[in-house]
Amino acid sequence: MKEKILVANSSMPEFEEYMEEIKPLWNSHWLTNMGVIHQKLEKQLTDYLDVEHISLFSNGHMALELAIQAFNLSGEVITTPFTFASTTHAIVRNGLMPVFCDINKEDFTIDTNKIESLITDKTTAIIPVHVYGNICNIKEIERIAKKYDLKVIYDAAHAFGIQYNGRGIGSYGDASMFSFHATKVFNTIEGGAISFGDNQLEGKLYRLKNFGIRDEVTVDGVGANAKMNEFQAAMGVCNLRHVEEEIEKRKQVVNRYRDRLQNVKGLYLTMDQENVRSNYAYFPVVFDETVFGATRNEVCDRLKENNIFARKYFYPLTNTFECFNGEYNVEETPIALHISKRVLTLPLFADLTLDNVDRICDIVLSLQKI
Numbered sequence: 466m467k468e469k470i471l472v473a474n475s476s477m478p479e480f481e482e483y484m485e486e487i488k489p490l491w492n493s494h495w496l497t498n499m500g501v502i503h504q505k506l507e508k509q510l511t512d513y514l515d516v517e518h519i520s521l522f523s524n525g526h527m528a529l530e531l532a533i534q535a536f537n538l539s540g541e542v543i544t545t546p547f548t549f550a551s552t553t554h555a556i557v558r559n560g561l562m563p564v565f566c567d568i569n570k571e572d573f574t575i576d577t578n579k580i581e582s583l584i585t586d587k588t589t590a591i592i593p594v595h596v597y598g599n600i601c602n603i604k605e606i607e608r609i610a611k612k613y614d615l616k617v618i619y620d621a622a623h624a625f626g627i628q629y630n631g632r633g634i635g636s637y638g639d640a641s642m643f644s645f646h647a648t649k650v651f652n653t654i655e656g657g658a659i660s661f662g663d664n665q666l667e668g669k670l671y672r673l674k675n676f677g678i679r680d681e682v683t684v685d686g687v688g689a690n691a692k693m694n695e696f697q698a699a700m701g702v703c704n705l706r707h708v709e710e711e712i713e714k715r716k717q718v719v720n721r722y723r724d725r726l727q728n729v730k731g732l733y734l735t736m737d738q739e740n741v742r743s744n745y746a747y748f749p750v751v752f753d754e755t756v757f758g759a760t761r762n763e764v765c766d767r768l769k770e771n772n773i774f775a776r777k778y779f780y781p782l783t784n785t786f787e788c789f790n791g792e793y794n795v796e797e798t799p800i801a802l803h804i805s806k807r808v809l810t811l812p813l814f815a816d817l818t819l820d821n822v823d824r825i826c827d828i829v830l831s832l833q834k835i
């Protein structure tokens with residue numbers, strides 16, 4: 466059997482580099498609660514992501530959940546179902562009603578032509594997703610948010626390091642959530658952050674991730690425990706030194722995939738967007754069975770037989786999850802439904818060799834009926 470290839474493979478620094486970074490902890494015994502490595506990473510990420518403020522968290526999901534809480538939202542929030550469970554769960558766990566807007570079929574982000582018809586007097590925010598690192602139609606979202614006085618919190622879990630019009634992607638909207646999970650472009654093992662512009666949010670987020678504690682005798686927020694610890698932060702400090710190199714290697718992989726797959730009939734690939742510095746986070750392919758001759762599931766199974774594990778991101782849609790007991794009508798997001806049944810995310814990580822990309826493409830193309 467050939468070498469096993471997973472959809473992602475965590476970036477890691479050299480063992481010695483990490484050891485060097487965590488060594489001081491054996492003197493300080495300060496392992497968590499916003500220690501010196503945490504502070505260092507927060508500063509470095511504010512610069513790297515080109516944003517005004519950053520608040521670090523134990524993971525991306527808690528970052529999003531607590532950011533929503535920090536804005537004191539109520540009623541309905543417009544979002545998309547073509548995403549990871551986290552986006553929808555963060556809304557529902559805040560006691561808010563997700564209102565699902567369809568996606569566009571070009572880059573799979575929220576269809577801004579369909580947002581306004583979903584706005585009611587209960588709507589308080591839009592939570593769009595820069596899915597696969599494809600950035601949303603920010604200009605339109607800004608226009609709508611301003612017109613109806615809505616908050617905008619981006620799920621930027623896939624968008625680490627992306628620049629749009631020469632600015633960090635996290636500088637748009639009221640806040641953005643980044644995920645530093647092991648499988649993402651940049652990782653702190655588990656981890657995440659909120660970027661934001663409003664000074665007042667800084668203290669709020671700081672307290673919410675630490676039980677809502679204001680000082681020794683005052684607890685004035687119903688917070689959670691979502692602090693990033695020093696070992697996570699140290700992993701981040703190390704990985705950040707190499708992230709540019711990692712993105713460059715990802716780009717080579719993506720270019721090879723595109724060379725092999727972009728003119729194949731029945732396959733749809735997303736391309737680089739205008740004025741965007743991409744991070745090459747994911748490589749989704751949409752299979753049109755009627756033209757290509759094989760379904761997404763057939764391709765996925767064939768890859769699996771060859772020890773290659775692609776993922777059906779994002780299938781199923783979050784508005785069809787069992788936990789919601791049929792509360793949402795999937796017919797209202799037909800394009801998301803169409804894409805989710807046909808999309809397959811191929812393996813992509815910095816150290817994926819071009820030979821292995823070729824092997825994956827050969828298997829995919831062997832299913833083409835001509």
Ligand SMILES: *Cc1c(COP(=O)(O)O)cnc(C)c1O
Pocket residue numbers: 524525526527548549551552594620622623644645646655656657
């Ligand atoms: C990974 C991810 C999250 C959650 O991030 P974690 O760090 O794993 O908690 C949220 N939204 C999307 C779209 C993601 O891919």
